[in-house]
Amino acid sequence: MSDRAKTAPLAELRDIRVSFGGVHAVDNVTVDLHAGEVVGLVGGNGAGKSTLMRALSGAHPPDAGEILIDGQPVVIANPRDAKSLGIETIYQTLALADNIDAPGNMFLGREVLTRDGSLDDAAMESATRNVMGRLNPHFKNFKTAVGWLSGGQRQSVAIARAIHFNARILIMDEPTAALGPAETEQVRRLIQQLKTEGIGIFLISHDIHDVFDLADRISVMLHGGLVGTVRKADVTTDEVLAMIIMGKLPSEVTQKELAQLH
Amino acid sequence: MTSLLRALDIDTRLLGMVVALAIIWIGFQIMSGGLFLTARNLWNLSVQSASIAIMATGMVLIIVSRNIDLSVGSMLGFLGYTMAMVQAQWIPNALHLGFNQPYTWLIALAVGLVVGAAIGGFQGLIVAYGGVPSFIVTLGGFLIWRGLIFAYAQGQTIGPMDGNFALLGGGPSGSLGEVGSWVVGAVACAGIVFTVINNRRQRQTYGFPVRPIWALATVIAVSCAVVLGAVSVANSYLWPEALAHQYALAHNIPEPPGGLRIPVGIAYPVLILVGVALAMTFLATRRRFGRYVFAIGGNPEAADLGGINVRRTIMLTYALMGVLVAISAAVQTARLNSAVTNLGVQNELDVIAAAVIGGSSLSGGIGTIPGAVLGAVVMQSLRSGMVMLRVDSPTQDIVVGTVLVAAVGLDAFLRRRGK
Numbered sequence: 001m002s003d004r005a006k007t008a009p010l011a012e013l014r015d016i017r018v019s020f021g022g023v024h025a026v027d028n029v030t031v032d033l034h035a036g037e038v039v040g041l042v043g044g045n046g047a048g049k050s051t052l053m054r055a056l057s058g059a060h061p062p063d064a065g066e067i068l069i070d071g072q073p074v075v076i077a078n079p080r081d082a083k084s085l086g087i088e089t090i091y092q093t094l095a096l097a098d099n100i101d102a103p104g105n106m107f108l109g110r111e112v113l114t115r116d117g118s119l120d121d122a123a124m125e126s127a128t129r130n131v132m133g134r135l136n137p138h139f140k141n142f143k144t145a146v147g148w149l150s151g152g153q154r155q156s157v158a159i160a161r162a163i164h165f166n167a168r169i170l171i172m173d174e175p176t177a178a179l180g181p182a183e184t185e186q187v188r189r190l191i192q193q194l195k196t197e198g199i200g201i202f203l204i205s206h207d208i209h210d211v212f213d214l215a216d217r218i219s220v221m222l223h224g225g226l227v228g229t230v231r232k233a234d235v236t237t238d239e240v241l242a243m244i245i246m247g248k249l250p251s252e253v254t255q256k257e258l259a260q261l262h
Numbered sequence: 263m264t265s266l267l268r269a270l271d272i273d274t275r276l277l278g279m280v281v282a283l284a285i286i287w288i289g290f291q292i293m294s295g296g297l298f299l300t301a302r303n304l305w306n307l308s309v310q311s312a313s314i315a316i317m318a319t320g321m322v323l324i325i326v327s328r329n330i331d332l333s334v335g336s337m338l339g340f341l342g343y344t345m346a347m348v349q350a351q352w353i354p355n356a357l358h359l360g361f362n363q364p365y366t367w368l369i370a371l372a373v374g375l376v377v378g379a380a381i382g383g384f385q386g387l388i389v390a391y392g393g394v395p396s397f398i399v400t401l402g403g404f405l406i407w408r409g410l411i412f413a414y415a416q417g418q419t420i421g422p423m424d425g426n427f428a429l430l431g432g433g434p435s436g437s438l439g440e441v442g443s444w445v446v447g448a449v450a451c452a453g454i455v456f457t458v459i460n461n462r463r464q465r466q467t468y469g470f471p472v473r474p475i476w477a478l479a480t481v482i483a484v485s486c487a488v489v490l491g492a493v494s495v496a497n498s499y500l501w502p503e504a505l506a507h508q509y510a511l512a513h514n515i516p517e518p519p520g521g522l523r524i525p526v527g528i529a530y531p532v533l534i535l536v537g538v539a540l541a542m543t544f545l546a547t548r549r550r551f552g553r554y555v556f557a558i559g560g561n562p563e564a565a566d567l568g569g570i571n572v573r574r575t576i577m578l579t580y581a582l583m584g585v586l587v588a589i590s591a592a593v594q595t596a597r598l599n600s601a602v603t604n605l606g607v608q609n610e611l612d613v614i615a616a617a618v619i620g621g622s623s624l625s626g627g628i629g630t631i632p633g634a635v636l637g638a639v640v641m642q643s644l645r646s647g648m649v650m651l652r653v654d655s656p657t658q659d660i661v662v663g664t665v666l667v668a669a670v671g672l673d674a675f676l677r678r679r680g681k
Contacts, residue, residue: 059567080569095567097560099627100553108557109568111550118548126468147560 008071040215098147328626333403338606346601382584421600431597432529
């Protein structure tokens with residue numbers, strides 16, 4: 001951790017504000033992410049986690065604030081800008097076109113073309129088979145519209161899309177919400193593996209245990225604001241729960257209040 | 263049965279339509295006492311279906327992207343008049359260049375295509391960038407383009423058409439003739455063989471599973487048989503005796519007893535339809551544009567998050583629709599040899615019905631070009647068969663309306679059960 005502090009973070013969001021019709025969904029939030037690190041982003045419903053990440057992924061550019069990648073200020077006006085900076089996102093809704101097959105979804109907006117400019121479906125299917133072989137070897141339906149697949153298989157497609165294009169920064173919004181225990185375990189292993197490859201991951205979850213297992217640091221949001229960021233090693237789950245529910249940092253909370261959480 | 267279909271890689275929905283069409287044809291054949299399945303009637307059917315089918319291929323993309331175009335009938339009237347004015351008034355009278363110049367038909371057609379793309383694109387611009395629902399924009403277009411016809415002609419018929427232009431409408435001289443039709447048939451078969459084999463080879467290079475050889479051979483044999491059968495039917499329709507007689511006299515050909523037998527062959531409108539359908543299928547399934555149209559229809563938000571320029575894509579579908587309407591307008595004015603004020607009236611309904619009977623879903627994301635072409639043939643078969651049985655026009659409308667709703671209802675039912 002100590003040598004990381006000297007180098008610029010992989011991604012830094014400074015004083016981000018996002019408003020919807022006068023309501024600040026995200027208000028002056030600052031978070032950062034280093035290479036090979038998982039930062040868990042937690043908070044109740046409507047805390048602003050997803051909105052904050054949508055600012056980074058280009059889905060909804062912020063109204064105010066600064067985004068820095070490798071210490072350089074950047075403008076992310078749309079999803080394409082984000083992708084060209086190596087920022088990939090797995091949305092909670094998965095953002096799949098249900099009427100199109102897995103290779104088509106994986107390369108949506110970034111199709112592989114033949115020399116005459118036509119879709120190279122064979123090349124895209126081949127690449128998809130490769131990624132899936134690593135990610136979910138049971139996946140066989142490469143020609144089926146993804147709307148017909150199970151929740152787990154659809155999730156695999158969304159994850160495959162995010163990791164195929166050499167992401168440096170990965171945003172995962174509730175990646176295990178639709179999954180059974182075995183598939184959840186698979187995603188956990190994947191996150192560990194991506195970490196060792198030096199990818200920085202923002203992990204949004206409302207499952208505190210998920211986050212405690214995987215994250216290095218935890219940023220807690222409440223009502224659009226940042227309660228604080230803590231290192232996992234320094235806190236207990238109860239202390240993080242207190243941050244989520246009461247908006248109080250571990251130093252501010254009393255033993256009595258912690259006991260009341262249960 | 264299902265495994266057989268899977269081995270052959272056949273779209274079951276398309277197969278269902280072919281079966282429905284066969285039932286309709288055989289039904290009319292029996293009811294008309296053998297008049298329906300004649301070379302002459304089938305040839306007429308092909309020409310009559312062509313102009314609706316050409317537009318239906320474009321309507322598929324618009325419906326797939328969750329939009330609609332109600333303006334195509336009026337736009338067809340307006341573009342038909344535009345092309346008629348170019349060749350019958352502006353070039354000969356306003357520019358004093360005279361009638362029937364060799365370039366007249368090309369200029370008229372080019373003006374029609376450009377104006378079609380422009381006004382289609384303009385409607386698309388308002389839908390995509392203006393945020394006005396397509397139903398409203400094209401409902402406005404439906405009224406506006408029809409109204410503008412009167413600015414051209416105050417309700418007068420414009421004609422006749424340029425001699426070369428008139429060939430676009432079909433008819434004995436507007437057809438390929440015997441040899442030309444066989445050549446086209448042979449080229450088509452070669453194309454089928456090449457496509458099927460090429461596709462297989464490509465999958466093999468990547469080591470993907472491929473269809474068994476017998477399935478491949480069956481697909482090729484059936485497709486080629488259909489193509490050559492169609493050519494043979496078109497070639498067994500002969501020029502009318504009087505016309506053949508005139509032709510023999512004009513070219514000093516001695517007439518055999520019973521008169522000269524000149525096969526008509528494939529009509530130009532049908533040839534144009536085949537070209538359009540192939541090009542549109544290629545665009546819809548093999549090009550990025552088509553992929554984006556389907557992605558937008560399947561999940562607009564996913565398309566946007568994928569970095570697709572949704573608005574531009576939508577606008578382009580309307581510009582493309584305008585071009586296809588111009589082609590159909592050329593076919594219809596050429597066939598009538600004039601532009602009349604009710605040109606294209608109710609065409610929007612036939613075109614939408616053809617696309618929907620052909621499997622396009624108004625909720626977006628689903629539809630095929632071959633399906634829409636088949637849908638147009640089904641519609642035209644019903645109308646033409648009922649005319650043959652002397653069913654009056656209001657009853658025809660009732661039948662077609664019932665079939666439309668029943669077909670979509672059945673489709674929705676099967677889809678639900680399949681899920």
